[in-house]
Amino acid sequence: MAKYLVTGAAGFIGSSLVRALLERGDEVRGVDNFSTGRRENLTEVFGRMDFREADILDLKAMQKACAGVDYVLHQAAIPSVPKSVLDPRGSNRANVDGTVNVLVAARDAKVKRVVYAASSSAYGDTPTLPKHEAMMPNPISPYAVAKLASELYMVSFYRCYGLETVSLRYFNIFGPRQDPSSPYSGVLAKFSLQMLVGEQPTIFGDGETSRDFTYIDNAVSANLLACSAPGAECAGRVFNCATGRRITLNETFDALKKLTGYKGAVKYGPERSGDIKHSLADITQSQKHLGYKVLVDFEDGLRRTVEWYKSQRQPVGA
Secondary structure, three states, X not given: OOEEEEEOOOOHHHHHHHHHHHHOOOEEEEEEOOOOOOHHHOHHHHHHOEEEEOOOOOHHHHHHHHOXXXXXXXXXXXXXXXXXXXXXXXXXXXXXXXXXXXXXXXXXXXXXXXXXXXXHHHHOOOOOOOEOOOOOOOOOOHHHHHHHHHHHHHHHHHHHHOOEEEEEEEOOEEOOOOOOOOOOOOHHHHHHHXXXXXXXXXXXXXXXXXXXXXXXHHHHHHHHHHHHOOHHHHOOEEEEEOOOOOEEHHHHHHHHHHHHOOOOOOEEEOOXXXXXXXXXXXXHHHHHHHOOOOOOOHHHHHHHHHHHHHHHOOOOOO
């Protein structure tokens, strides 16, 4: 049985990792400052884990959190392109300075490996598809720059200190417990809730923007594989975490209409600053070196997601 530290444990992805680790019998420590994470994401598992309310910007807290830990799954971040455009300094503090603190603490605690939640936004809006790890990064938003900088810190700590690190570039992860009420939440979470209650969703742009939407179970699997893969295959490297398939926002809206029973139309708005037009991953390297497989495809993931949001809704008149 290994001991894992999950940063951002109360977040959408972090809480999913906590559950997966507990289900297979591992020991879990979690940290979160609840700036974006939600207590209710961990309500039924608080008693089964060592949870600490702490900020990754607090180095001493991170040193205590890393003590005795085998693996760190670093998910804590302010995961928002629009918010980073509004507040680049805040994005940099949380997403770069916080990451350096986690790395320093992990290095000093002699942690076996750190797996980092990197972002496909590092690729930017280059026309080449699919995106592969050997491409030159071309980040647009401050968020993308910060996530890329943290990737480079991961590589640096492996090369300079021998701390094994793996960075997973997430491509539009979605699924249960993603907060649809946040103005910066993923489009599928927001659309699902809006359409379930009969509210008109808004697509920014013409709807032909496409994404490699990746269901949460695939991201969880990639993290666990990144912990167990041989160091010679993955240490100090970056891998895509995706499905290798892209779906347009118009197609997404049509699929959600069928699942939610929404009868209305969609509204189109102006494109948002910092957004990229198309996103599609090449997952060859992840398959080869991590043993990664797509466990849940887009349609099945979307169905599971809508079913979960339906289960969370209060009955009319309750």
